[in-house]
Amino acid sequence: MAIDVATVRKVAKLARIAEPEARLESLVQELNGILTWIELLEEVDTDGVEPMTSVVHQGLPMREDVVTEGGDPAKVLANAPKTAKDFFVVPKVVE
Amino acid sequence: MSDLTKLTLKTALQGLESKSFSAVELTQAHVAAVESAKALNAFVLETPDKALDMARASDARRARGEAGALDGAPLGIKDLFCTEGVRSTACSRILGDFKPTYESTVTANLWRDGAVMLGKLNMDEFAMGSSNESSAFGPVINPWRGQGDDTPRTPGGSSGGSAAAVAAELCLGATATDTGGSIRQPAAFTGTVGIKPTYGRCSRWGVVAFASSLDQAGPIARNVEDAAILLKSMAGHDAKDSTSLDVEVPDFASFVGKSVKGLRIGIPKEYRADGMPPEIEKLWEQGVAWLKAAGCEIVEVSLPHTKYALPAYYIVAPAEASSNLARYDGMRYGLRVDGANLTETYEQTRAQGFGEEVKRRILIGSYVLSAGYYDAYYLKALKVRRRISDDFDQAFEKVDALLTPTAPSAAFTLGENADDPVAMYLNDIFTVTVNLAGLPGMSVPAGVDANGLPLGLQLIGRPLDEGTLFSLGGVIEEAAQFKTRPQRWW
Numbered sequence: 001m002a003i004d005v006a007t008v009r010k011v012a013k014l015a016r017i018a019e020p021e022a023r024l025e026s027l028v029q030e031l032n033g034i035l036t037w038i039e040l041l042e043e044v045d046t047d048g049v050e051p052m053t054s055v056v057h058q059g060l061p062m063r064e065d066v067v068t069e070g071g072d073p074a075k076v077l078a079n080a081p082k083t084a085k086d087f088f089v090v091p092k093v094v095e
Numbered sequence: 096m097s098d099l100t101k102l103t104l105k106t107a108l109q110g111l112e113s114k115s116f117s118a119v120e121l122t123q124a125h126v127a128a129v130e131s132a133k134a135l136n137a138f139v140l141e142t143p144d145k146a147l148d149m150a151r152a153s154d155a156r157r158a159r160g161e162a163g164a165l166d167g168a169p170l171g172i173k174d175l176f177c178t179e180g181v182r183s184t185a186c187s188r189i190l191g192d193f194k195p196t197y198e199s200t201v202t203a204n205l206w207r208d209g210a211v212m213l214g215k216l217n218m219d220e221f222a223m224g225s226s227n228e229s230s231a232f233g234p235v236i237n238p239w240r241g242q243g244d245d246t247p248r249t250p251g252g253s254s255g256g257s258a259a260a261v262a263a264e265l266c267l268g269a270t271a272t273d274t275g276g277s278i279r280q281p282a283a284f285t286g287t288v289g290i291k292p293t294y295g296r297c298s299r300w301g302v303v304a305f306a307s308s309l310d311q312a313g314p315i316a317r318n319v320e321d322a323a324i325l326l327k328s329m330a331g332h333d334a335k336d337s338t339s340l341d342v343e344v345p346d347f348a349s350f351v352g353k354s355v356k357g358l359r360i361g362i363p364k365e366y367r368a369d370g371m372p373p374e375i376e377k378l379w380e381q382g383v384a385w386l387k388a389a390g391c392e393i394v395e396v397s398l399p400h401t402k403y404a405l406p407a408y409y410i411v412a413p414a415e416a417s418s419n420l421a422r423y424d425g426m427r428y429g430l431r432v433d434g435a436n437l438t439e440t441y442e443q444t445r446a447q448g449f450g451e452e453v454k455r456r457i458l459i460g461s462y463v464l465s466a467g468y469y470d471a472y473y474l475k476a477l478k479v480r481r482r483i484s485d486d487f488d489q490a491f492e493k494v495d496a497l498l499t500p501t502a503p504s505a506a507f508t509l510g511e512n513a514d515d516p517v518a519m520y521l522n523d524i525f526t527v528t529v530n531l532a533g534l535p536g537m538s539v540p541a542g543v544d545a546n547g548l549p550l551g552l553q554l555i556g557r558p559l560d561e562g563t564l565f566s567l568g569g570v571i572e573e574a575a576q577f578k579t580r581p582q583r584w585w
Contacts, residue, residue, distance in 0.1 A: 015461040017454055018442035037517050038406040044479050051477030054308055055294045055533025056338050075196040079428035090426050091437045
């Protein structure tokens, strides 16, 4: 399943990373190198094998649905690039 | 440099207890060592004032008879751990000057036990790398050099700063993390001991996420017993990490020196990789002989899916990374590069904030998770992961632990694998299976190659059986008598 420039452009868009056109060709080669190697997995018989999403053999723990901490906007905003009063300032989202 | 930096963690703690020196004196010696070792580029942030404040507080606690298990011990902290009020960047430009307003659970546990922070340690960006060359702060230089050869070598990665700092005697121990080998390979490359505990032993809360189902914290230390002392403090259940295991933390140090007589040690035949350097093969045989001499029974075992582990890893880890790193959007913290609209702001922020290896992995991850490829790549990899884990379950029906080399080579020179991502990924060939299966794995220095560079052996245990690894590691350490330290050139 070799990928081409159009696929890399699309994936970069999905990942929200601006990749300059001049970089796409070399990325195609790098990613294909990795993907070809990964295709080794096709050899493995995985019929009826349950996908393994976690190595922890315990259910997710439940707790009471109560507030444990919070109410400190100064801490939440301490590292924000732009703030106004107790808010994050972000670019316009709706045109 | 003062002799205080030559102590092991254990002997330093004994010296503090017997009042041979104070925590302030011990810390001053290490602060001076850190200051004089800038050529190694091991620290990305030095916190000498904080260290001395913590040392003074430690001396006061000891005077009151309230000293904790690590009281007064100066440690280095990998920059992946969030430290309250102290810049934490995962060695990425995208986190910029990020100063967490909270403390990671693992580091909080260390401070609870009285440890002193010397600063933050260099690493591959977001822990993605095996040579430390992907760090936004530039690579760490291995304190070890080849004989008659001053070519700079990698300390390994991603925890290269941690391993180099411990090997160069800049700190008594360091925190590290391991997603595919990032504790064990650097430990092997620097003649130090590193253990990745069972997944869930150490809380991941406050550790910058790379691949959440694989990431696990652990220590890098001068010797096996020091690693055991550090792990005891770092580990423990934490309600803030839903995958943290609610199990008792044993006194790991009590396992060091225990008899290993009658233990069955598995030698996985698939690890005899083609083209394995004869020196690594020889070291492995030597390890087998040492364990046999200590009364272990050696059993050949088969882990048939071993060769599929790295390809599976390079689907699972980038997939998880692409999701985890979606949070770096320039809105709430870190770098923001303004574009003409919101999408461009995201795209420019991430293009300028992430380095090449991180971008490559995000792209791979986005691709294998994208519509039409999810089943063929991601789901397939999760099924292969189950096969790999089943291999270990079957092996552990017959044996108590496994012995393998840690890495396929000694420390290579900087730039050597830089142009070929897959060649770089092959560094983790012996370590990555352990992360996929969530098992504990430890690297112990066992010898040097013809060039005088350290080599490590890896021990792999059953889930939660770090104790056996500490016993076996102690035996290898005792037999190997690995006492060489890098010749100081920095």
